[in-house]
Amino acid sequence: MDTLITLSPVELERLLITIESSQQVHRRHQYFLWSQGALQSFLPHDVLVFGHGEYGTPNFRCEVLARNNTWEDRALHAELNRLVQMMVENWQSSGHIPRFFGPASDEGGAGGSVIGQALDRLGLGHALAHGAKEFPGDCSGFFVFMRMADAPGRRHAYFAEMLMPYLHTTLHRMLQLEKEMPSRRLRPGLTLSTREAQVISLVRDGNTNQQIAKVLELSPLTVKNHVQNVLRKLEVANRAQAVAKAVKARLIGDTVGS
Known part of the structure; x- marks a missing residue:
């Protein structure tokens, strides 16, 4: 029988803050700050990849939130897209439960050596992947937390499942606003020094x-x-x-x- 996941009073307070703060996310920079702030308490990572669009079709797109612009390189981004597609297939074939992936050098990582080798090659270390299976078509949402400090475990999977509704709805709120205001202008009078x-x-x-x-x-x-x-x-x-x-x-x- 699985051991019950329990949260300390501090963790419960942080969880509430994470959920409440997700409601204030409307723009991409806010999503980035939320993922690098409140969310780190439960799913610590350095690189977050989110996918949206219909799984298994050319309409499925991957985007990266990270501290630097390394992933703007087209060749790297194309390889990352292929890696995420493999993770989606692994997640789907495994019953839509959170999946753990590790470098090829680590034993026991899910997904086989192809995914592990790709993580090694891209320097992405340990990763956890999970998505929203109940939303078809363009309303899908898939999230991969990469370059985690330690190999993810049951508690990480628990938090990924618990926080998925907030990850998903916040993502699509942001995407919808971007669609409605694709060329939002800067605030009047804003300048750089x-x-x-x-x-x-x-x-x-x-x-x-x-x-x-x-x-x-x-x-x-x-x-x-x-x-x-x-x-x-x-x-x-x-x-x-x-x-x-x-x-x-x-x-x-x-x-x-x-």
Whole structure:
């Protein structure tokens, strides 16, 4: 018989905060902050991939929420898409229950060596995957928590099942708002400081924080703070989105070195 999952008073309070705060998520940057904040108490991860659209069709799309823009690389993103598709198939064939995946070097990881090898190759470590099976077509939602510090276990599966309704409804609330307002303008009068514009221009040119720090003679921490300020001002979740929005709003030029 399975051991009953119990929560401490502190965990119960955190769970309530996580559920309540999900109701305040409407935009992509808010989803990112929620996943990197309240949700970390129960499903700690560094990279979150969410899929939506009809399972097993070209309409099924994967998107990444992470602290950096590594996954904007098309080749990497294509490989990540293939990995998630394999996880979806594994999840479906296993009865739609949370699935654990580990690097190929770990014994006992679900999904076989193909998934494990892909996790190794992409440097994604341990992962937990779960979705909303009762919503067909475009209303589906699949979530993969990747680069978890430790191998996920029964408690992680329990929290994935408990929080799935909130992950799913919050995702589709965000997607629906994006569909209704695909080109929402910046707040009137919003500008970047000279230094922020310099930093995000160098990000556009493909520079890392360390490279930007060297060019501008700043510390990497100062550069990181400038990037975070830009993300917050532009209400975006990652560097690539910040560059796109800054270019569209003509806060910076649209070509390298401009």
